[in-house]
Amino acid sequence: MAKADKKTSKQVKPIRGKLGASIIGPSNPAREAESPDRLLPPSTDRGSLPSLRWSFADSHNRISEGGWARQTTARELPSATEIAGVNMRLTAGSIREMHWHKEGEWAYMLKGSARITVVDQNLHTFQDDVSEGEGWYFPAGIPHSIQALGGDGCEFLLVFDDGHFDENETFLLTDWLAHTPKNILAKNFNVPEKAFDKIPKEELYIFPAKVPGPLAKDRVAGLGPVPESFSHRMIKMKPIQMKFGTVRIMDSTNFSASKTIASALLEIEPGGMRELHWHPNADEWQYYISGQGRMTVFASGGSAQTFDYQAGDVGSVPRAMPHYIENTGKTTLRVLEMFRSPKYEDIPLAQWLAFTPHELVRAHLNIDESVLAKIPPRKMPIVGT
Numbered sequence: 001m002a003k004a005d006k007k008t009s010k011q012v013k014p015i016r017g018k019l020g021a022s023i024i025g026p027s028n029p030a031r032e033a034e035s036p037d038r039l040l041p042p043s044t045d046r047g048s049l050p051s052l053r054w055s056f057a058d059s060h061n062r063i064s065e066g067g068w069a070r071q072t073t074a075r076e077l078p079s080a081t082e083i084a085g086v087n088m089r090l091t092a093g094s095i096r097e098m099h100w101h102k103e104g105e106w107a108y109m110l111k112g113s114a115r116i117t118v119v120d121q122n123l124h125t126f127q128d129d130v131s132e133g134e135g136w137y138f139p140a141g142i143p144h145s146i147q148a149l150g151g152d153g154c155e156f157l158l159v160f161d162d163g164h165f166d167e168n169e170t171f172l173l174t175d176w177l178a179h180t181p182k183n184i185l186a187k188n189f190n191v192p193e194k195a196f197d198k199i200p201k202e203e204l205y206i207f208p209a210k211v212p213g214p215l216a217k218d219r220v221a222g223l224g225p226v227p228e229s230f231s232h233r234m235i236k237m238k239p240i241q242m243k244f245g246t247v248r249i250m251d252s253t254n255f256s257a258s259k260t261i262a263s264a265l266l267e268i269e270p271g272g273m274r275e276l277h278w279h280p281n282a283d284e285w286q287y288y289i290s291g292q293g294r295m296t297v298f299a300s301g302g303s304a305q306t307f308d309y310q311a312g313d314v315g316s317v318p319r320a321m322p323h324y325i326e327n328t329g330k331t332t333l334r335v336l337e338m339f340r341s342p343k344y345e346d347i348p349l350a351q352w353l354a355f356t357p358h359e360l361v362r363a364h365l366n367i368d369e370s371v372l373a374k375i376p377p378r379k380m381p382i383v384g385t
């Protein structure tokens with residue numbers, strides 16, 4: 001497989017032995033170095049697949065006073081129809097204003113910390129502070145807000161259970177009131193119209209504010225606490241430990257509020273890979289947190305394509321298509337896997353073969369019994385040599 005030369009991207013050439021030729025026309029060496037397996041695909045690649053890779057670096061960035069937001073949806077990555085993502089940054093104290101969505105929202109804190117507030121349909125309330133490796137899930141239609149805490153604020157990934165989600169079509173408090181007659185507002189709250197003379201004339205979206213005080217002082221009881229916690233501590237889960245990395249799996253079985261999104265956090269050490277497998281119940285949406293990786297996706301009908309990923313990239317694997325993720329760098333590869341499903345499900349190739357009559361497997365693959373005998377009886381999500 002092709003590998004980008006770190007010293008000079010010009011050395012990435014579409015030549016394999018007697019196959020291919022150098023590029024003598026216009027080219028973008030830096031871009032080609034980011035995806036060497038597109039320029040020089042493995043000999044096993046065949047056919048045509050839509051792009052299964054997008055970088056947040058190519059997404060339009062909406063910049064506000066107090067932060068920014070950029071999204072990767074089905075418009076940017078058409079192969080990802082079930083999940084969309086938003087990368088958001090808030091400076092210390094800044095607020096992603098009070099709002100709600102038609103879609104369920106799952107989040108993972110990349111850096112820093114924030115305070116989240118929620119009021120559900122039964123007027124139960126929830127407030128919590130979340131830090132790096134932690135996050136939340138808000139059901140569709142439930143109003144909430146996000147405010148960065150001290151230090152350098154925070155940056156996080158938002159994941160929505162609809163690939164056609166649009167961050168710019170959020171139901172915002174200020175946008176709603178700006179488009180409601182003031183006499184109606186006065187009647188609703190039983191106050192004079194002049195009480196609303198200073199409300200914003202348009203949405204705030206992201207805006208600066210003072211860093212909030214201690215969480216205990218910010219608590220509002222409402223009509224009682226929510227029945228299920230809306231925050232998660234994914235990074236504090238006990239991982240599945242293997243020689244070449246770890247896996248943390250979180251879905252409705254251990255984070256009951258998250259009824260539409262399942263997730264997994266992979267940490268793959270150099271030399272390791274997420275084993276050959278597929279997911280029978282949902283498309284896979286990936287976010288690469290750190291490191292470098294490679295993925296080949298088999299689409300049936302003799303079609304397979306290989307893609308390269310790095311921090312800030314999004315990957316997509318349509319439902320039931322088998323694939324792997326290999327660490328191609330010198331540092332730990334950290335990847336979030338997301339699914340529009342209440343439960344995480346996968347089927348590993350190794351155990352499928354191990355639990356099928358071996359004579360039948362050998363008739364297909366012409367491999368020795370010693371190979372099948374070495375397959376462990378349980379899943380090994382991360383393997384290596």
